[in-house]
Amino acid sequence: MKLLESRIPPLALVVIAGGLMWGISRLAGSVAMPGGIRLGVTALIxxxxxxxxxxxxxxxxxxxxxxxxxxxxxxxxxxxxGIYRFSRNPMYVGFAAILLSWGVFLASPWSLLGVAGFILYLNCFQITPEERALQGVFGDAYTAYRSRVRRWL
Incomplete structure (x- = not known):
């Protein structure tokens, strides 16, 4: 099932998704948001x-x-x-949040499709193969971990 595995580094996917989000925001336009609120929410996320x-x-x-x-x-x-008590993929959660903050900054609801696409891609082509490999390496310990900690949050 090697065809379903991603060999693109997730950080590169963040950059690609961010670029697509920017492009979508230029095509679809943005919504009016008070600058201070938009920047505050962006910074927090x-x-x-x-x-x-x-x-x-x-x-x-x-x-x-x-x-x-x-x-x-x-x-x-x-x-x-550590953080792995709350999420099996905290770095991916972080990347998705960074993309979400970019979408808020762009003030373009349609750009948020980039966040959804990023998450869907990771689930199918990155996380599923990772989980298969980790199951093979750690066996029952990984099964127990998967049963008590969620994939995302």
Missing amino acids: LALGVFFCVAGVVSFRRARTTVDPRTPEAATALVDS
Whole structure:
């Protein structure tokens, strides 16, 4: 089932989705939002997204395991502490929040399709193959982890 696996780094997908969102916002236009509110909401969501990303990387570094999602079979530790107690994919949650903040900043509801597309793509082509690989590496421990922690939030 290698055809369904993504070899595109998720950070590159964020950049691609962000570019598509910008393009959509230029075509579809934006809605009027008070600048202060728009910037405040953008900053809050962005900070939350960065927090999730950084917390995920820090947890992986502490466990001394790979952060490269293209090679989940190289994982040397099942990280289930820290932010991983709340989400099996906090870095992806963070990326989605960063894209959401970009959509708020653009003030274009149609641009939010980029966030939805990013999440759908990751679910199908990144997370599902990762989960298969992690199941193979960690077996019952990963099954137990999956049963107690949600994929996203």
